[in-house]
Amino acid sequence: MINFLDLAGTFVFAVSGTHTAMQKRFDLFGALFIGFVTAVGGGTLRDILIGSTPVSWMKDIHYFYIIVAAVIFTIVFRKFVQKLRTTLFLFDTIGIGVFTVIGLEKALQIGIPIPMAIMMGVASAVAGGILRDVFSNEIPLIFHKEIYATACFAGGVLFVILYKFTPLSESFNVLSTIVVIITIRLLSVRLNWSLPRLSKYENHGD
Amino acid sequence: MINFLDLAGTFVFAVSGTHTAMQKRFDLFGALFIGFVTAVGGGTLRDILIGSTPVSWMKDIHYFYIIVAAVIFTIVFRKFVQKLRTTLFLFDTIGIGVFTVIGLEKALQIGIPIPMAIMMGVASAVAGGILRDVFSNEIPLIFHKEIYATACFAGGVLFVILYKFTPLSESFNVLSTIVVIITIRLLSVRLNWSLPRLSKYENHGD
Amino acid sequence: MINFLDLAGTFVFAVSGTHTAMQKRFDLFGALFIGFVTAVGGGTLRDILIGSTPVSWMKDIHYFYIIVAAVIFTIVFRKFVQKLRTTLFLFDTIGIGVFTVIGLEKALQIGIPIPMAIMMGVASAVAGGILRDVFSNEIPLIFHKEIYATACFAGGVLFVILYKFTPLSESFNVLSTIVVIITIRLLSVRLNWSLPRLSKYENHGD
Numbered sequence: 001m002i003n004f005l006d007l008a009g010t011f012v013f014a015v016s017g018t019h020t021a022m023q024k025r026f027d028l029f030g031a032l033f034i035g036f037v038t039a040v041g042g043g044t045l046r047d048i049l050i051g052s053t054p055v056s057w058m059k060d061i062h063y064f065y066i067i068v069a070a071v072i073f074t075i076v077f078r079k080f081v082q083k084l085r086t087t088l089f090l091f092d093t094i095g096i097g098v099f100t101v102i103g104l105e106k107a108l109q110i111g112i113p114i115p116m117a118i119m120m121g122v123a124s125a126v127a128g129g130i131l132r133d134v135f136s137n138e139i140p141l142i143f144h145k146e147i148y149a150t151a152c153f154a155g156g157v158l159f160v161i162l163y164k165f166t167p168l169s170e171s172f173n174v175l176s177t178i179v180v181i182i183t184i185r186l187l188s189v190r191l192n193w194s195l196p197r198l199s200k201y202e203n204h205g206d
Numbered sequence: 207m208i209n210f211l212d213l214a215g216t217f218v219f220a221v222s223g224t225h226t227a228m229q230k231r232f233d234l235f236g237a238l239f240i241g242f243v244t245a246v247g248g249g250t251l252r253d254i255l256i257g258s259t260p261v262s263w264m265k266d267i268h269y270f271y272i273i274v275a276a277v278i279f280t281i282v283f284r285k286f287v288q289k290l291r292t293t294l295f296l297f298d299t300i301g302i303g304v305f306t307v308i309g310l311e312k313a314l315q316i317g318i319p320i321p322m323a324i325m326m327g328v329a330s331a332v333a334g335g336i337l338r339d340v341f342s343n344e345i346p347l348i349f350h351k352e353i354y355a356t357a358c359f360a361g362g363v364l365f366v367i368l369y370k371f372t373p374l375s376e377s378f379n380v381l382s383t384i385v386v387i388i389t390i391r392l393l394s395v396r397l398n399w400s401l402p403r404l405s406k407y408e409n410h411g412d
Numbered sequence: 413m414i415n416f417l418d419l420a421g422t423f424v425f426a427v428s429g430t431h432t433a434m435q436k437r438f439d440l441f442g443a444l445f446i447g448f449v450t451a452v453g454g455g456t457l458r459d460i461l462i463g464s465t466p467v468s469w470m471k472d473i474h475y476f477y478i479i480v481a482a483v484i485f486t487i488v489f490r491k492f493v494q495k496l497r498t499t500l501f502l503f504d505t506i507g508i509g510v511f512t513v514i515g516l517e518k519a520l521q522i523g524i525p526i527p528m529a530i531m532m533g534v535a536s537a538v539a540g541g542i543l544r545d546v547f548s549n550e551i552p553l554i555f556h557k558e559i560y561a562t563a564c565f566a567g568g569v570l571f572v573i574l575y576k577f578t579p580l581s582e583s584f585n586v587l588s589t590i591v592v593i594i595t596i597r598l599l600s601v602r603l604n605w606s607l608p609r610l611s612k613y614e615n616h617g618d
Contacts, residue, residue, distance in 0.1 A: 053257025259463025
């Protein structure tokens with residue numbers, strides 16, 4: 001189940017990367033590169049930082065096919081993909097939920113202190129999107145828009161609390177965490193929440 | 207032989223990085239940094255992803271001297287280097303051929319699935335140039351120009367076919383792969399090939 | 413003592429990252445991300461390249477609290493932080509001194525050749541600031557301004573000389589290295605030293 005959601009999330013992240021590549025008018029190689037970076041960037045960062053190498057997506061060929069399929073699908077069916085926006089948004093949100101939990105669990109397993117482990121979960125979820133923007137020469141979107149990392153963070157805190165202080169099963173914990181992340185993000189988009197942007201040091205008129 | 211070509215490729219990649227640093231008017235430190243990143247970026251990514259650390263260039267002092275020499279050479283003899291464009295282009299092309307093969311072989315040796323291993327070969331060859339552009343705050347050139355990664359990819363596929371399905375010697379396989387990569391790239395430049403740029407989602411007039 | 417300076421340097425680096433995030437008008441998440449990257453980027457690069465994982469800051473919870481505190485402190489007391497510029501500059505300079513020595517020692521311990529080890533020391537000190545600028549979509553400041561890496565390099569060379577050719581104690585070596593780095597940087601700012609910027613290949617009027 002986690003595995004299915006992981007692959008679904010990977011697919012959607014690769015679609016999002018390809019979308020960016022198309023807006024930048026990259027060629028097929030550029031789209032594949034950005035698609036890969038977006039889809040596996042978070043997991044790669046996580047695995048490299050905790051020293052779990054070769055990184056996970058290199059050992060499992062499914063990721064490769066899923067990402068290549070996502071890139072080609074997005075390019076070929078661009079108009080159709082446009083119409084799927086809501087569905088994609090939903091899967092993207094499921095994706096960050098799943099990636100947060102996977103990253104968090106991996107970090108806890110090797111004994112990383114809890115606050116760091118939560119951070120590792122958030123990083124697993126958001127680093128792909130950050131790298132997508134850096135490689136496309138853009139300021140990362142999530143540095144100034146949307147409750148995204150915040151939803152992952154809240155989910156991560158919940159997961160740790162459930163995991164440490166309740167006798168509930170892992171499946172239940174995973175599921176509630178993902179549901180909470182999805183709920184926060186959906187609410188934030190619906191109600192137009194965002195973190196306040198920081199003002200500059202100097203305050204003349206902006 | 208591979209070793210000589212590896213060092214020659216490293217030299218040329220460092221020259222290319224220094225060239226970019228000079229166009230951006232960085233100082234000597236900037237040129238050294240960009241020179242290093244361009245020259246060892248691909249191999250570093252490869253080694254980190256597959257978990258072969260300390261990364262290879264840190265264990266072999268030759269790379270260090272080659273790169274420092276390349277940076278200084280490019281700065282001091284800038285007019286001369288300008289005239290060497292064709293020679294440098296040739297060595298750069300040899301470089302990506304050699305780096306593709308080295309990356310591919312390393313990945314196959316540790317049991318990475320074949321499609322991933324080819325990708326690792328391509329990444330070894332092109333990541334240096336991508337990082338050069340990211341650190342210089344430019345959109346990576348190879349996302350929208352030239353058959354570059356594609357040549358590496360074709361070479362990688364050929365190498366795997368020769369390696370798996372023929373009794374030919376490794377030297378022969380390596381050499382043919384490099385020759386094919388060089389041929390594709392030279393042809394692509396000569397005949398002005400490139401991958402089509404992707405259009406945006408919205409199609410009004412561009 | 414080293415440990416205290418390490419944490420002080422981490423704090424100041426996180427302040428510097430938050431400062432950049434505020435100027436870019438990122439939100440709280442953006443500030444935390446850039447704060448972290450600036451503070452632990454150098455050490456992370458060092459640990460990943462030499463294969464010392466999980467990276468050091470993930471095993472020691474102090475870094476986490478120090479960085480979060482620095483980010484919040486900078487945002488809440490922005491006017492006060494403005495006035496602390498000189499103090500912060502001093503700690504930043506101490507920070508690069510300490511980070512250079514730590515990186516250098518770690519590299520020497522695992523048998524990295526000396527020139528590489530010095531480079532590793534410099535990279536530990538400056539990579540955080542470079543990544544801060546890359547993630548903020550800016551050309552890294554130190555590629556074209558100030559004697560910064562150069563001071564670290566000079567300190568690194570001195571440290572190796574003391575370490576290899578004198579019977580002096582480690583504490584003495586560390587301290588002299590840090591003092592030299594600080595002196596060079598203070599002098600360079602005071603006397604307005606900088607490395608000459610490289611000219612472009614073409615020379616018409618700039």
